[in-house]
Amino acid sequence: MSTRTLFEEVFRDEHRAIRDLLFDLVQAFRSRDLPGVHFFVNNLVNFAGPHFRYEEEALYPALLEVLSQEQVLSLLNDHDYAIGAIRKLAQLAGQSELTALDARTGADCAQGLIAKVFGCDGLSIVIERLPDESIGEAMSARSRALGANLDLLRWADTRRAPRQWQVEGFSAQ
Amino acid sequence: MSAITEFGAVFKNEHRTIRDALLNLIQSFCNHDVPNVRHFLNQAATLSGPHFRYEEDAFYPALVEVLDEEQVQKLLSDHDRAIDAARNLVQLAAQGELAEKDAQSGAKYARSLLPHVFECDGLSIIAELLQAQTMQKVLDARSRSLEANLDLLRWADTVRSHTGVLARP
Secondary structure, eight states: OOHHHHHHHHHHHHHHHHHHHHHHHHHHHHTTOHHHHHHHHHHHHHHHHHHHHHIIIIIHHHHTTTSOHHHHHHHHHHHHHHHHHHHHHHHHHTSSSOOHHHHHHHHHHHHHHHHHHHHHHTTHHHHTTSOHHHHHHHHHHHHHHHHHOOOHHHHHHHTSOOHHHHHHHHHTO | OOHHHHHHHHHHHHHHHHHHHHHHHHHHHHTTOHHHHHHHHHHHHHHHHHHHHHIIIIIHHHHTTTSOHHHHHHHHHHHHHHHHHHHHHHHHHTSSSOOHHHHHHHHHHHHHTHHHHHHHHTTHHHHTTSOHHHHHHHHHHHHHHHHHOOOHHHIIIIIITTOOSSOOO
Protein backbone atom coordinates (compact mmCIF):
# COMPACT_ATOMS: atom_id res chain seq x y z
CA MET A 1 0.00 0.00 0.00
CA SER A 2 1.44 3.41 -0.95
CA THR A 3 2.05 6.06 1.72
CA ARG A 4 -0.62 8.19 0.06
CA THR A 5 -3.26 5.46 0.22
CA LEU A 6 -2.29 4.63 3.79
CA PHE A 7 -2.57 8.30 4.78
CA GLU A 8 -6.00 8.59 3.16
CA GLU A 9 -7.19 5.54 5.09
CA VAL A 10 -5.86 6.55 8.49
CA PHE A 11 -7.06 10.13 8.06
CA ARG A 12 -10.58 8.95 7.31
CA ASP A 13 -10.56 6.24 10.00
CA GLU A 14 -9.49 8.78 12.61
CA HIS A 15 -12.36 11.06 11.62
CA ARG A 16 -14.77 8.13 11.75
CA ALA A 17 -13.59 7.28 15.27
CA ILE A 18 -13.94 10.92 16.44
CA ARG A 19 -17.35 11.17 14.74
CA ASP A 20 -18.60 8.07 16.57
CA LEU A 21 -17.24 9.26 19.92
CA LEU A 22 -19.06 12.57 19.45
CA PHE A 23 -22.38 10.93 18.59
CA ASP A 24 -22.01 8.64 21.61
CA LEU A 25 -21.17 11.66 23.75
CA VAL A 26 -24.24 13.59 22.56
CA GLN A 27 -26.35 10.59 23.55
CA ALA A 28 -24.63 10.20 26.92
CA PHE A 29 -25.28 13.88 27.75
CA ARG A 30 -28.90 13.59 26.66
CA SER A 31 -29.31 10.57 28.97
CA ARG A 32 -27.42 12.39 31.74
CA ASP A 33 -25.22 9.32 31.89
CA LEU A 34 -22.23 10.74 33.78
CA PRO A 35 -20.02 7.58 33.60
CA GLY A 36 -20.71 7.45 29.84
CA VAL A 37 -19.91 11.17 29.47
CA HIS A 38 -16.67 10.67 31.37
CA PHE A 39 -15.70 7.67 29.26
CA PHE A 40 -16.39 9.27 25.89
CA VAL A 41 -14.83 12.65 26.78
CA ASN A 42 -11.71 10.88 28.02
CA ASN A 43 -11.45 8.89 24.78
CA LEU A 44 -12.07 12.02 22.72
CA VAL A 45 -9.37 14.01 24.51
CA ASN A 46 -6.87 11.17 24.13
CA PHE A 47 -7.68 10.40 20.52
CA ALA A 48 -7.85 13.97 19.22
CA GLY A 49 -4.47 15.04 20.67
CA PRO A 50 -2.11 13.31 18.20
CA HIS A 51 -4.56 13.94 15.33
CA PHE A 52 -4.68 17.71 15.85
CA ARG A 53 -0.94 17.77 16.42
CA TYR A 54 0.16 16.21 13.13
CA GLU A 55 -2.42 18.27 11.26
CA GLU A 56 -0.94 21.49 12.61
CA GLU A 57 2.71 20.45 12.46
CA ALA A 58 2.77 19.02 8.95
CA LEU A 59 -0.52 18.85 7.11
CA TYR A 60 -1.83 22.40 7.38
CA PRO A 61 1.46 24.03 6.34
CA ALA A 62 1.54 21.68 3.32
CA LEU A 63 -2.00 22.73 2.34
CA LEU A 64 -0.66 26.20 1.52
CA GLU A 65 0.30 24.73 -1.85
CA VAL A 66 -3.39 24.65 -2.73
CA LEU A 67 -5.28 26.86 -0.26
CA SER A 68 -4.70 30.52 0.64
CA GLN A 69 -3.06 31.54 3.91
CA GLU A 70 -6.42 32.92 5.05
CA GLN A 71 -8.08 29.54 4.43
CA VAL A 72 -5.39 27.66 6.36
CA LEU A 73 -5.67 30.14 9.23
CA SER A 74 -9.38 29.44 9.24
CA LEU A 75 -8.57 25.75 9.79
CA LEU A 76 -6.44 26.74 12.79
CA ASN A 77 -9.33 28.85 14.07
CA ASP A 78 -11.53 25.75 13.79
CA HIS A 79 -8.99 23.93 15.97
CA ASP A 80 -9.12 26.80 18.51
CA TYR A 81 -12.89 26.42 18.59
CA ALA A 82 -12.65 22.64 18.99
CA ILE A 83 -10.07 22.88 21.79
CA GLY A 84 -12.30 25.38 23.64
CA ALA A 85 -15.33 23.13 23.22
CA ILE A 86 -13.46 20.00 24.37
CA ARG A 87 -12.15 21.91 27.40
CA LYS A 88 -15.75 22.70 28.28
CA LEU A 89 -16.73 19.04 27.78
CA ALA A 90 -13.88 17.92 30.05
CA GLN A 91 -15.04 20.38 32.71
CA LEU A 92 -18.60 19.03 32.54
CA ALA A 93 -17.34 15.43 32.64
CA GLY A 94 -15.36 16.26 35.80
CA GLN A 95 -18.49 17.26 37.73
CA SER A 96 -20.07 14.91 40.23
CA GLU A 97 -23.50 15.35 38.64
CA LEU A 98 -25.08 16.91 35.56
CA THR A 99 -27.97 19.35 35.81
CA ALA A 100 -30.44 19.55 32.93
CA LEU A 101 -28.65 22.70 31.76
CA ASP A 102 -25.23 20.99 31.93
CA ALA A 103 -26.59 18.06 29.93
CA ARG A 104 -27.98 20.38 27.25
CA THR A 105 -24.79 22.44 27.14
CA GLY A 106 -22.69 19.29 26.79
CA ALA A 107 -24.88 17.80 24.08
CA ASP A 108 -24.88 21.08 22.10
CA CYS A 109 -21.13 21.39 22.50
CA ALA A 110 -20.49 17.83 21.25
CA GLN A 111 -23.00 18.22 18.42
CA GLY A 112 -21.29 21.46 17.36
CA LEU A 113 -18.00 19.61 17.02
CA ILE A 114 -19.43 17.16 14.49
CA ALA A 115 -19.42 19.90 11.83
CA LYS A 116 -15.70 20.41 12.46
CA VAL A 117 -15.07 16.69 11.96
CA PHE A 118 -16.71 16.48 8.55
CA GLY A 119 -15.16 19.82 7.53
CA CYS A 120 -11.75 18.42 8.38
CA ASP A 121 -12.38 15.07 6.70
CA GLY A 122 -13.20 16.86 3.44
CA LEU A 123 -9.61 18.10 3.35
CA SER A 124 -8.80 14.68 1.89
CA ILE A 125 -9.89 16.06 -1.47
CA VAL A 126 -7.33 18.87 -1.15
CA ILE A 127 -4.67 16.46 0.14
CA GLU A 128 -5.02 14.50 -3.13
CA ARG A 129 -3.41 17.48 -4.86
CA LEU A 130 -0.32 17.50 -2.62
CA PRO A 131 2.96 15.96 -3.73
CA ASP A 132 4.05 12.57 -2.34
CA GLU A 133 6.78 14.27 -0.30
CA SER A 134 4.20 16.30 1.68
CA ILE A 135 2.14 13.18 2.34
CA GLY A 136 5.27 11.39 3.56
CA GLU A 137 6.04 14.28 5.92
CA ALA A 138 2.46 14.25 7.26
CA MET A 139 2.75 10.49 7.90
CA SER A 140 6.06 10.96 9.74
CA ALA A 141 4.55 13.78 11.83
CA ARG A 142 1.62 11.47 12.62
CA SER A 143 4.01 8.74 13.83
CA ARG A 144 5.84 11.25 16.05
CA ALA A 145 2.54 12.59 17.44
CA LEU A 146 1.31 9.06 18.20
CA GLY A 147 4.69 8.28 19.82
CA ALA A 148 4.50 11.37 22.05
CA ASN A 149 0.87 10.50 22.81
CA LEU A 150 -0.13 13.78 24.42
CA ASP A 151 -3.83 14.21 24.90
CA LEU A 152 -5.49 17.20 23.26
CA LEU A 153 -5.54 19.52 26.25
CA ARG A 154 -2.03 18.66 27.39
CA TRP A 155 -0.72 19.24 23.87
CA ALA A 156 -2.68 22.51 23.55
CA ASP A 157 -1.42 23.76 26.92
CA THR A 158 2.22 22.75 26.56
CA ARG A 159 3.37 22.06 23.00
CA ARG A 160 1.01 23.72 20.56
CA ALA A 161 2.85 26.46 18.67
CA PRO A 162 1.62 29.97 19.46
CA ARG A 163 -0.44 31.43 16.61
CA GLN A 164 2.21 34.05 15.81
CA TRP A 165 4.76 31.28 15.17
CA GLN A 166 2.28 29.44 13.03
CA VAL A 167 1.64 32.54 10.88
CA GLU A 168 5.36 33.25 10.57
CA GLY A 169 5.93 29.63 9.57
CA PHE A 170 3.28 29.99 6.88
CA SER A 171 4.84 33.20 5.59
CA ALA A 172 8.16 31.39 5.27
CA GLN A 173 6.62 28.65 3.09
CA MET B 1 -22.60 -2.03 -4.91
CA SER B 2 -24.67 -0.68 -2.01
CA ALA B 3 -26.34 2.73 -2.29
CA ILE B 4 -24.02 4.05 0.44
CA THR B 5 -20.87 2.88 -1.38
CA GLU B 6 -22.14 4.14 -4.73
CA PHE B 7 -23.04 7.50 -3.23
CA GLY B 8 -19.59 7.78 -1.59
CA ALA B 9 -17.89 7.17 -4.94
CA VAL B 10 -19.98 9.53 -7.10
CA PHE B 11 -20.02 12.26 -4.45
CA LYS B 12 -16.22 12.19 -4.17
CA ASN B 13 -15.74 12.16 -7.95
CA GLU B 14 -18.05 15.12 -8.43
CA HIS B 15 -16.11 17.09 -5.84
CA ARG B 16 -12.84 16.15 -7.51
CA THR B 17 -14.09 17.43 -10.87
CA ILE B 18 -15.42 20.68 -9.37
CA ARG B 19 -12.16 21.13 -7.39
CA ASP B 20 -10.10 20.78 -10.57
CA ALA B 21 -12.34 23.15 -12.54
CA LEU B 22 -11.92 25.75 -9.75
CA LEU B 23 -8.14 25.35 -9.56
CA ASN B 24 -7.96 25.75 -13.37
CA LEU B 25 -10.24 28.77 -13.12
CA ILE B 26 -7.96 30.40 -10.52
CA GLN B 27 -4.98 29.82 -12.79
CA SER B 28 -6.85 31.24 -15.80
CA PHE B 29 -7.70 34.41 -13.87
CA CYS B 30 -4.07 34.72 -12.76
CA ASN B 31 -3.04 34.44 -16.44
CA HIS B 32 -5.71 36.96 -17.58
CA ASP B 33 -6.81 34.22 -19.97
CA VAL B 34 -10.44 35.16 -20.75
CA PRO B 35 -11.27 32.18 -23.06
CA ASN B 36 -10.14 29.72 -20.40
CA VAL B 37 -11.87 31.68 -17.64
CA ARG B 38 -15.10 31.21 -19.61
CA HIS B 39 -14.35 27.56 -20.32
CA PHE B 40 -13.61 26.56 -16.73
CA LEU B 41 -16.37 28.72 -15.28
CA ASN B 42 -18.83 27.07 -17.64
CA GLN B 43 -17.48 23.66 -16.61
CA ALA B 44 -17.84 24.47 -12.90
CA ALA B 45 -21.38 25.85 -13.36
CA THR B 46 -22.48 22.87 -15.45
CA LEU B 47 -21.13 20.37 -12.93
CA SER B 48 -22.31 22.15 -9.81
CA GLY B 49 -25.91 22.81 -10.95
CA PRO B 50 -27.16 19.20 -10.70
CA HIS B 51 -24.85 18.58 -7.72
CA PHE B 52 -26.26 21.44 -5.62
CA ARG B 53 -29.74 20.49 -6.71
CA TYR B 54 -29.75 16.90 -5.49
CA GLU B 55 -27.97 17.96 -2.31
CA GLU B 56 -30.79 20.38 -1.52
CA ASP B 57 -33.62 18.22 -2.85
CA ALA B 58 -32.68 15.01 -1.05
CA PHE B 59 -29.31 14.85 0.72
CA TYR B 60 -29.52 17.83 3.08
CA PRO B 61 -33.06 17.00 4.23
CA ALA B 62 -31.82 13.46 5.02
CA LEU B 63 -28.94 14.83 7.07
CA VAL B 64 -31.41 16.22 9.60
CA GLU B 65 -31.53 12.63 10.93
CA VAL B 66 -27.99 13.01 12.29
CA LEU B 67 -27.09 16.70 12.25
CA ASP B 68 -29.06 19.41 13.98
CA GLU B 69 -31.22 21.82 12.00
CA GLU B 70 -28.82 24.71 12.54
CA GLN B 71 -25.99 22.70 10.96
CA VAL B 72 -28.12 21.86 7.94
CA GLN B 73 -29.17 25.52 7.60
CA LYS B 74 -25.48 26.42 7.59
CA LEU B 75 -24.97 24.07 4.62
CA LEU B 76 -27.74 25.92 2.78
CA SER B 77 -26.15 29.27 3.64
CA ASP B 78 -22.88 27.94 2.23
CA HIS B 79 -24.76 27.24 -1.01
CA ASP B 80 -26.14 30.81 -0.97
CA ARG B 81 -22.60 32.17 -0.71
CA ALA B 82 -21.31 29.85 -3.44
CA ILE B 83 -24.11 30.98 -5.78
CA ASP B 84 -23.30 34.65 -5.06
CA ALA B 85 -19.62 34.01 -5.82
CA ALA B 86 -20.61 32.25 -9.07
CA ARG B 87 -22.67 35.32 -10.09
CA ASN B 88 -19.66 37.58 -9.54
CA LEU B 89 -17.50 35.20 -11.57
CA VAL B 90 -19.99 35.19 -14.46
CA GLN B 91 -19.94 38.99 -14.49
CA LEU B 92 -16.14 39.05 -14.68
CA ALA B 93 -16.02 36.36 -17.37
CA ALA B 94 -18.42 38.34 -19.55
CA GLN B 95 -15.89 41.16 -19.90
CA GLY B 96 -13.87 41.44 -23.11
CA GLU B 97 -10.65 41.63 -21.15
CA LEU B 98 -9.53 41.38 -17.55
CA ALA B 99 -7.77 44.25 -15.82
CA GLU B 100 -5.33 43.29 -13.05
CA LYS B 101 -7.94 44.13 -10.40
CA ASP B 102 -10.57 41.97 -12.16
CA ALA B 103 -8.15 39.05 -12.46
CA GLN B 104 -7.34 39.27 -8.76
CA SER B 105 -11.04 39.48 -7.83
CA GLY B 106 -11.86 36.51 -10.05
CA ALA B 107 -9.09 34.38 -8.58
CA LYS B 108 -10.27 35.37 -5.10
CA TYR B 109 -13.91 34.48 -5.79
CA ALA B 110 -12.93 31.15 -7.32
CA ARG B 111 -10.60 30.38 -4.40
CA SER B 112 -13.36 31.24 -1.95
CA LEU B 113 -15.33 28.31 -3.38
CA LEU B 114 -12.69 25.71 -2.50
CA PRO B 115 -13.60 25.42 1.21
CA HIS B 116 -17.18 24.79 0.19
CA VAL B 117 -15.99 21.88 -1.96
CA PHE B 118 -13.94 20.24 0.77
CA GLU B 119 -16.40 20.91 3.59
CA CYS B 120 -19.14 19.42 1.44
CA ASP B 121 -17.01 16.41 0.56
CA GLY B 122 -16.54 15.65 4.25
CA LEU B 123 -20.29 15.09 4.53
CA SER B 124 -19.65 11.63 3.11
CA ILE B 125 -18.61 10.48 6.60
CA ILE B 126 -22.00 11.61 7.84
CA ALA B 127 -23.73 9.93 4.88
CA GLU B 128 -22.20 6.63 6.05
CA LEU B 129 -24.52 6.80 9.06
CA LEU B 130 -27.71 7.08 6.99
CA GLN B 131 -29.79 4.12 5.91
CA ALA B 132 -29.24 2.52 2.49
CA GLN B 133 -32.86 3.29 1.59
CA THR B 134 -32.31 6.99 2.29
CA MET B 135 -29.15 7.04 0.22
CA GLN B 136 -30.96 5.32 -2.65
CA LYS B 137 -33.45 8.21 -2.62
CA VAL B 138 -30.52 10.65 -2.79
CA LEU B 139 -29.11 8.73 -5.77
CA ASP B 140 -32.53 8.86 -7.44
CA ALA B 141 -32.66 12.64 -6.88
CA ARG B 142 -29.18 12.85 -8.40
CA SER B 143 -30.37 11.00 -11.52
CA ARG B 144 -33.28 13.42 -11.90
CA SER B 145 -30.97 16.43 -11.47
CA LEU B 146 -28.54 15.10 -14.06
CA GLU B 147 -31.44 14.49 -16.42
CA ALA B 148 -32.78 18.05 -15.98
CA ASN B 149 -29.20 19.30 -16.44
CA LEU B 150 -29.70 22.90 -15.29
CA ASP B 151 -26.49 24.81 -14.69
CA LEU B 152 -25.97 26.38 -11.28
CA LEU B 153 -27.37 29.85 -11.94
CA ARG B 154 -30.26 28.65 -14.09
CA TRP B 155 -31.28 26.24 -11.33
CA ALA B 156 -30.79 28.93 -8.64
CA ASP B 157 -32.82 31.51 -10.59
CA THR B 158 -35.67 29.27 -11.65
CA VAL B 159 -36.22 26.08 -9.68
CA ARG B 160 -34.40 26.76 -6.40
CA SER B 161 -36.04 30.10 -5.70
CA HIS B 162 -39.47 28.51 -5.92
CA THR B 163 -39.06 25.16 -4.16
CA GLY B 164 -37.26 25.15 -0.85
CA VAL B 165 -37.35 21.64 0.60
CA LEU B 166 -36.07 22.81 3.96
CA ALA B 167 -37.75 25.70 5.70
CA ARG B 168 -35.46 28.74 5.62
CA PRO B 169 -35.45 31.08 8.60
